[in-house]
Amino acid sequence: MNRIVIIGGGPAGYVAAITAAQQDKEVILVVDGPLGGTCLNEGCMPTKSLLKSADTYDLVKNAGQMGIRLSPNSIEVDWATVQERKREVISKLVNGIRYLMGKNKIKVIQGRASILSSNRLQIENGNENEVIDASKVIISTGSEPIPLPFAPFDGEWIIHSGHAMSLPAIPDSLLIVGGGVIGCEFASIYSRLGTKVTVIEMGEKLLPGEDDDITSILHDELMNQGVTVHTSTTVKNINSTSKTVFLENGDGKLVEMISDYVLVSIGRRPRVNGIGLEENDIDFSRLGISVDDRMQTSNPSIYACGDVIGGIQLAHVAFHEGRVAALNACGQFAQVNYRAIPRCIYTSPEIASVGLTEKEARQKYGEIKVGEFAFSANGKAVLSNKPVGKVKILVNPQYNEILGFTIVGQHATELIGQGTIMLHAEITADMMEDLVAAHPTLSESIHEALLNVVGQAVHC
DSSP: OOEEEEEOOSHHHHHHHHHHHHTTOEEEEEESSSTTHHHHHTSHHHHHHHHHHHHHHHHHHTGGGGTOOOOGGGOOOOHHHHHHHHHHHHHHHHHHHHHHHHHTTOEEEESEEEEEETTEEEEEETTEEEEEEOSEEEEOOOEEEOOBTTBOOOSSSEEOHHHHTTOSSOOSEEEEEOOSHHHHHHHHHHHHTTOEEEEEOSSSSSSTTSOHHHHHHHHHHHHHTTOEEEOSOEEEEEETTTTEEEEEOTTSOEEEEEOSEEEEOSOEEEOOTTSSTGGGTOOEETTEEOOOTTOBOSSTTEEEOGGGGOSOOOHHHHHHHHHHHHHHHTTOOOOOOOTTOOEEEOSSSEEEEEEOOHHHHHHHHSSOEEEEEEGGGOHHHHHTTOOOOEEEEEEETTTTEEEEEEEEETTHHHHHHHHHHHHHTTOBGGGGTTOOOOSSOTTHHHHHHHHHHTTOOSOO
16 A cells, blocks of 8 residues: 555645655545645735735825825725635635645545554544545644633634634734734734734743844834834733733833733644544654654654644745655655745844844854845835845855845845855855846845955945
């Protein structure tokens, strides 16, 4: 038997399914929900659809700065149309995955799978149970939002990111608990649509994983968009009856806040319960399923990939892990490569990075070289009326090895592709001195930052 069974139809699962099918295996994909998983249906794609609507509204409101006269009274957000467009985007992309399943002759079974043994699974769908055999099993059950321990999600007032993108109307106020990626993205969406947004972050700054100079730029821009940010602040209690949130700031002062909704975005946890891990000697913890660099679990017949293994919970990482898991499950040899993983934050301005942060680079290498170039000195950014931000490049002075890229500003998530290629190909900074960048483009900022590293910057 050459059957590969995959549990979960998110980015890791459906890529694993397609990859296994391309190796001429019989593939069954078991999905407990819609194809595409959280990323496509409740995460990456619908969030970016809302962000695009917010970007467009913001652009139209500020059109006067570009010489386009509009009546302020004629500009409004049609929330029903925003939601309908989001649903159309999701539907089109889900149908695309469904097409790929058919094209690759992958059998899709709706239901909840649990592992009975190394080569046997049970699938529950309502009152119906089915047992199927498999040569190899790939687990890609994803992750779910973490609630506050004293205030579970109710979907009405205490909400998670999935709820936040399908609210019945644009709220007057929104309190976001957690100033990480998800919290900052929703702050950027709703503040520009007119909501009074407050972000509560227990750490000393927003986006704890990024450098201070980068997060300070976003912090200032969020405040310019009307967002109130409280750092070094914790939620002590929540009263659902009075819809009151009790906070404690860094000075120990207690503060009460009332808001239309409380969005809890304190992280996501792997879905490891109820799939038969304990019964089949599969090592796991609350952080996820343990795997090696071939995505193999402690049970040699079973692989795992994507958010369920913890680690870097990004869709493009799940794509990579899904492919590696499938190739190994099919008898080939493949290893994951985490050297150049881009990290993208779709706020306004965007933040994107790859490789080490400055803090991490200094901890690992000691003295490093830093090259920067501000978008305020870039012609394309200035004429686009988006001069906020910069490019920062980190280099090991001994070999001119590029250690890290960070970009904050317009189209940062697109521009980071250049940095990703450089790190992946292990290109050194001095190799880029003779690069000719098109003018006027935002990409020039990357070249200028590289020249700045070697002391030859022209425009700064």
